[in-house]
Amino acid sequence: MPKKSREYDSQKIMIPFRQEGLPTLTEEDMREVDRSMIEEYGIELIQMMENAGRNLARLLRERFLKGDPRGRRVAVLAGPGGNGGGAIVSARHLHNWGASVDLIISRPEEDFKPVSRKQLDIVRRMEVPLHRPETAGRIGEVSAIIDGLIGYGLKGAPKDEAADLIRWANGRDEPICSLDIPSGIGSTEGAVYDPTVRASVTMTLAMPKRGLFDPEAGAFVGELYLADIGVPPELYESMCLKIDVGPIFAEDELIRLR
């Protein structure tokens, strides 16, 4: 079962619920959305990542930090790809909002993809302590852990430092909030690899990933939220889905699905 948050009243959170079904996307669909955003619409990855990370910071604030990050501690796990980049953006905003943020990177800086490396370079200029897995053990109690290790770019069972950090997070008592999909779940087919992050909350981006709805994977996903990263509705109509999804985020840029 997902871990329970110690300080959360689900009745008080001010995020709209959407119960009717939305289409679900495979990794291939999502890569096509990304490509189209950049090549057809001129919306850059760094813009999408900013939206992803800012919505994640907001979800943390409302869901785990009692609406006020000041004086609270958060640990952020970041991998070298787009998933880690979004998590680092959330670290920046939570720091700006007064939280004490510890950032743990699963790979050396030189392994980071360019846009995620840029996010890392920014927080390095701020007072955000940076850790490698070897020093993560020194991090004291936090209100929540953000999992930005691996998203839909997962290839097979998590290994090396990513696997070590998944085990580290699962071994602690604090609730985990996964970005896009818990690290270790295949985004298309929902395979649950060993190890996989056992999230209390997952915030997926743009459109839900198909693997989140696999029954076995569901136990690792926890509450499921969907965040706006600025995809125009007509993109889905013209690209992969051929359906009119409408203005999904009309009421809020963050909605709860489950």
Ligand SMILES: NC(=O)C1=CN([C@@H]2O[C@H](COP(=O)(O)OP(=O)(O)OC[C@H]3O[C@@H](n4cnc5c(N)ncnc54)[C@H](O)[C@@H]3O)[C@@H](O)[C@H]2O)[C@@H](O)CC1
């Ligand atoms: N339009 C979008 O969908 C956006 C996506 N973003 C994020 O970017 C993610 C996709 O980014 P990427 O394609 O860069 O990939 P990911 O960040 O999901 O993962 C790729 C990294 O994980 C490592 N990795 C893969 N399998 C592994 C394994 N088994 N063990 C250890 N390490 C492994 C790879 O070496 C690679 O460095 C999404 O899930 C989402 O979170 C956001 O940054 C912004 C916009």
Ligand SMILES: [K+]
């Ligand atoms: K993740």
